[in-house]
Amino acid sequence: MTADLDPDEFRRAGYAFVDWVAEHRAALPGLPVVPPVRPGEVAAALSGPGAAFADGLLPEAPQPLATLLDEVERVVVPGSTHWQHPAFFGYFPANASLASVLGDLLSGGLGAQGMLWSTSPAATETEQVLLDGFARALGLGEAFTFPGGGGGVIQDSASSAALVALLAALQRADPRWQESGVDGRERVYVTAETHSSLTKAVRVAGMGARALRVVAAVPGTQAMSAAALADAVAADVAAGLRPVLVCATVGTTGTGAVDPVRDIAAVTAAHGAWLHVDAAWAGVAGLCPELRHVLDGAGLADSFCTDAHKWLLTAFDASLLWVRDAAALPAALSVTPEYLRNAASESGAVVDLRDWQVPLGRRFRALKLWAVVHAAGLEGLRAHLRGHVAAAVALAARVRAEPGVVLAAPPTLGLVCLRCVTADGGPDDAATRAVLERVNASGAAFVTHTVVDGRYVLRIAVGGVVTEAAHVEALWEQVRREAAAVRGPSTSSH
Structure with a gap:
């Protein structure tokens, strides 16, 4: 006897799963980019009494798929770093457009x-x-x-x-x-x-x-x-x-x-x-x-x-x-x-x-790429890239005009690297690190760092699926505020 869904069961569950993904993506801007969780909390929530894997054991009996969505909402979402969030500026983008998600569905369906x-x-x-x-x-x-x-x-x-x-x-x-x-x-x-x-x-x-x-x-x-x-x-x-x-x-x-x-x-x-x-x-x-x-x-x-x-x-x-x-x-x-x-x-x-x-x-990975090409065309892909490059160019211009903050490397496409400097223009690694930590702790955005010539540098990678110029501007205002706060009142900002 098969343990798989029959086509009608799959259709009903599929509607619910697609609805959940759509609602999750719509709600992302209101979620913290980085979860306020400690190591082990997700595992504990999954294996506690009455949870999906109570006492660390897999369930013996079949469970309604609707309960999986409940567990994802209860445990996975609050414990996730949201790479598709419009204020995710860390590492490099990890685009997962909904068109490509549908292409992946076709690939999995063909098997x-x-x-x-x-x-x-x-x-x-x-x-x-x-x-x-x-x-x-x-x-x-x-x-x-x-x-x-x-x-x-x-x-x-x-x-x-x-x-x-x-x-x-x-x-x-x-x-x-x-x-x-x-x-x-x-x-x-x-x-x-x-x-x-x-x-x-x-x-x-x-x-x-x-x-x-x-x-x-x-x-x-x-x-x-x-x-x-x-x-x-x-x-x-x-x-x-x-x-x-x-x-x-x-x-x-x-x-x-x-x-x-x-x-x-x-x-x-x-x-x-x-x-x-x-x-x-x-x-x-x-x-x-x-x-x-x-x-x-x-x-x-x-x-x-x-x-x-x-x-x-x-x-x-x-x-x-x-x-x-x-x-x-x-x-x-x-x-x-x-x-x-x-x-x-x-x-x-x-x-x-x-x-x-x-x-x-x-x-069959090509199906999700084909879905993207089908949905966006080369024109749409170019617009996606150009919008982020323009937002990064504008961000770099703001950095150049800001006292106490400098570009740490020439900007490239959608990547801008910056660092705080002291009153005499020297690198201020402690302030740069503090700005990054304060931005990420806020949950409003997420950025990462690198080290250039032995100095701590804050990286801002613009490129999310739904990231727009307004999100980059909001991040910059937060960086300015945090930089001013860690430098203290003696340094002016505009």
Whole structure:
């Protein structure tokens, strides 16, 4: 006997669940962004007497699905950091538009396992068509499309994209790598601002910390120096080492720094190293012609990644990875046991996307991205991006005009970094930290921090699905008030 809902039961429950999501999203502006909970409180509420998991045990008998919504309302919502709140300015955006939620519903409803073309032809080819279309819309060039000899795939995250790019780079550097493993001579080049996923990828690949080279930045910036990279690579080659991969970042997590990809590409081409461009947050800005300058040189890369689940209205997880050589990832990742063999794969006429990622199984992620494109169109996506960039530009102008507060790094797209300064203009780390803590404790907004040149910096990332200029202005007024409060009455503000 099946334990599943029948179609009529599903329809009734589905209406209730959709209504709950709609009401929750409508109520978000009135909720605190960060929950006032202590560690263990959520678990205690779920496992206490009469709760969902009383005494820590799973229920033996079926429970009405309506009670699940009750528990979510009672426990989950008050214990959640609300990433979809219009005043969420921390980390980077985690867009989960309602259109993408509906696309996820379709994906779950189909229940496809798209590991092979033969296990779901529609899942594979829809993804190919979408990724080809985005490669063109971003200006990456035809070389990153399947007809052009490359192609794209939806990974779960930019971390996974970095790992598979590294594995492909190792394979290209030494085709014997799959049998013999790394030999200790391989080197990967990053900056101090490169995402930590590259460090993790090096570990996962068994290369060890010695494989990672941190390249100096252009003086006065956080962006990689192509000259310093050239020197580091040349020194390693002279020492008998093997440059495998360089990661250039477009929009670093800390400050939004943009590495000079075109200049870096000249260095990697001279030494045969793989160039991976991590544009997880900022890459989608290339949809706007006036913002595409941040992607200058990206078309010269071997691989390029940007996340639809950060700033492109698509619910997590949906990281878009392209390669110039469609054979590169399968060469590094393909393992084919007998039970996966089939006529379509062996014909060479299809793409099996399980060979483009680490896991075997894969969801039909393309449906939620398709839903976003269907609902917004490229015009709507560009308007979404442009509105946030304009709000960040206005915020940066206010910071420049405010005594006691300065920009800590050049603003990039929707990211503004600032810090408090003392009366003589020196960094005031204690005041900056206090402002962040007071803003977050209020529940009215949420911001995060980074450290630049050893100094504490407050980051404001503008990019939420429903975040508008008014929300950014309200945050700024709160930052001004808190900065004035922690500085004391001797410092004027206007």
